[in-house]
Ligand code: GDP
């Protein structure tokens with residue numbers, strides 16, 4: 001399921017502040033100037049039992065004034081097409097502006113749930129000012145202060161009611177999403193894998209080619225490929241190409257079991273790639289990194305090692321990820337990508353019997369117990385894998401609160417060394433026994 005909450009609105013109404021509030025990312029930059037480049041525009045959020053992705057369209061605003069309104073209009077259209085729910089942010093301190101009216105007109109024509117979020121209502125005396133926004137004709141309004149966080153809970157209670165929490169399509173085939181920046185070779189690898197079957201693509205109005213599911217059943221492999229390649233929506237504003245492809249990437253990623261992240265060997269791993277990597281990790285997806293266009297690299301005996309090292313440094317701390325070097329052009333290791341993705345799929349679904357887990361891990365813990373704190377010792381009694389789609393382990397002990405980060409990392413590393421979880425995010429909990 002992919003539930004995407006898109007935050008739209010004109011500049012300076014507080015979209016980015018709300019985004020930070022919802023994703024609690026300390027990294028994103030909030031600035032008094034609009035149009036500031038922000039390093040992250042999407043992230044995961046949770047409310048009650050629902051996980052979803054929040055996209056801040058503000059990060060994709062074009063800088064030049066002449067395309068500015070066009071850019072915002074297009075973003076709203078893309079959000080209407082792609083998002084599950086739209087948060088339309090307006091500013092109580094300025095009231096309704098022309099651009100607000102324009103956006104409201106587009107949103108009224110769309111068929112997606114829209115929440116009018118009246119922001120900067122920092123104190124109750126401003127609540128009555130907010131009633132003006134009913135005239136946007138989008139129904140109920142939600143007053144909040146992104147700065148203090150007040151009002152966000154009431155909003156999210158309503159937002160999550162619109163989520164699709166039942167999978168649209170139930171099947172047991174593994175799902176692999178091929179993602180990466182434009183021009184890394186996504187279309188090429190898909191063509192190399194499926195050849196002429198490519199024609200099953202059903203184009204959707206307004207897009208040159210949509211992300212689609214391709215059933216692959218050859219050479220003993222049976223899985224679904226989720227293709228995000230060739231997503232070049234016709235757009236007048238170049239920033240929106242990125243915005244659009246990000247929306248599609250998030251959707252494909254959330255649906256997938258394993259994410260195949262393609263990187264251009266010449267350009268190396270960039271911040272956008274790292275963002276996708278972390279999003280996949282946060283969503284507990286299996287991950288395979290593919291370094292394509294390997295034919296363009298001058299190589300010696302150390303080149304692979306150097307590349308691997310650089311990539312692992314950038315994606316740290318989750319470094320136990322397979323990296324495959326391909327040349328789709330020269331048909332090198334294309335099928336290996338699928339073999340590795342299958343392996344990661346297995347690793348992600350791997351269940352370790354409790355007896356085996358205890359037999360292996362308890363002696364390791366005995367040799368290297370958690371450090372004592374103020375003379376108190378943590379005694380780990382037994383370990384069990386928790387049922388779920390991805391590997392999760394509970395370590396039962398007397399004083400779970402005394403376990404610190406380094407010991408979590410130690411335990412995770414030991415699990416990885418002793419069992420095969422390469423490419424799969426794992427979770428470790430210490431629980432009171
Ligand atoms: P964006 O351009 O829509 O993403 O807006 P920003 O998130 O960058 O916010 C624009 C300005 O409004 C910044 O100076 C924020 O600090 C301020 N702001 C955002 N939310 C609130 C709020 O709830 N109350 C007040 N008083 N100011 C806010």
Ligand code: GDP
Pocket residue numbers: 180181182183184185186187188189229230292293294295296326327328329330
């Ligand atoms: P996409 O935008 O990620 O779908 O990328 P494409 O598959 O359209 O590829 C972009 C360009 O890179 C095309 O010109 C391809 O022919 C080229 N390309 C793809 N794979 C390779 C490769 O392994 N080596 C080289 N040299 N070029 C490649």
